Amino acid sequence: MCYDVNAQLDSQLKRAMRDADEHAIKEIKEKMLRETDLPLFHVTGFQHPKMFIYTNESPNYPTVSQWGLVPSWARDKKDIWNKTLNARGETIFEKNSFKKSAKDKRCIICIDGFYEHHHQGKETVPYYISRKDKKPISLAGLWNEWTDRETGEVLNTFSIVTTEGNPMMAEIHNNPKLKGPRMPVILPDELEDEWLAEYKDELDQKKLEELLKSYPESGMTAHTVGKLRGKNAVGNQPEATEYFEYDDVKVEY
Template structure:
């Protein structure tokens, strides 16, 4: 799963800077960035933050999108608020089958650039009666932005006439690192977001018109190489000790009782 992320404007603009010119980047920073919740040092998906995403319809210039995909067929705001809680992530194995995701899987895919993401590890310290959770921050060893494979959708709010852009992060089975970290006993198995190598990101945005195209997409839904990621423990991301969306939230914190 992926419910907690860190994302800076620098990371979010990496793709735009690769394709665009200085003037275009300045316009994005002036017009789009203020509409987002950036910088995100830590935000939980259930707070539905707004980020920049690159869609198959706008692969070079990002658009503002809210985390928690709302399918076009949602009837009203009551249903919208309900469904967006369960569409923060989309299991890659079933995106072409589930009603909430299959239209987007076929027609509306996107890329989300982040600095890194957070996951919780369950561990029972010696002399404790029950297990505790310990948050880890995961990022690329080379310091470059992580590229998530995503799905997006547009939903028309009939009450206001506003066209709302939303997205979901596609997940897959965890690699060895995430298997070790993401050990929640309540889950069927460890998960991780689908992270795309830089050189394969464009394939996720390519048209899906034939069965062969679908196979190309499914081949991208796999664990990211463990050796290219690194992780360390950080301060609490939940409860009374949570510091909030502050820069130091991703600083390393050592828990003496944790054996990892």
């Protein structure tokens, strides 16, 4: 699963910066940044933060979107968007909430890292996971525009696609209530554009499904951090990603 992330402006602008368009970057910072909830040192999807995403319709210029995909058929966002923070990659072309977006509305969410919880006896220990080379992480996502029938408000929303966890994530994300460890789909830099490619037929679907693989643990690093939940939670502060030691817990990968 992926319910908690760290997303800073420079990482969120990863794809926009590829073209080194200084005018566009300045415009984004001056006009669009105020529409987001950035910076996000620690945020949970259940807060439905507003972030930048890159859609198949605008692959290099970000769109402001809110976490928790609301499909077009939904009558009320509150009834569904807590259930659509993540989309299981194995079923995105089948599930009613995601299948239209899987074909026509795919996106990339650039973040610094994400958090997962490890179960150690009665204690739950949070880990912060990032790329070993410290570069931004590009997550595969789905998006949709939803119109509130009562107010006319148009809401852009997204979901993060998940897949089977790699061996490192299997150790960290060991929730006994879940059916096997999960992790977000992290796209290698050279494959980002393939996730945003046009969908025309079942062959294209197979190409997309081939991208929904576990990112190799050799390219990732993880360490324990302070509590993310409850009265002692660090909150949305820079310290959220800092190393915190727990007794009898493996601390680094």
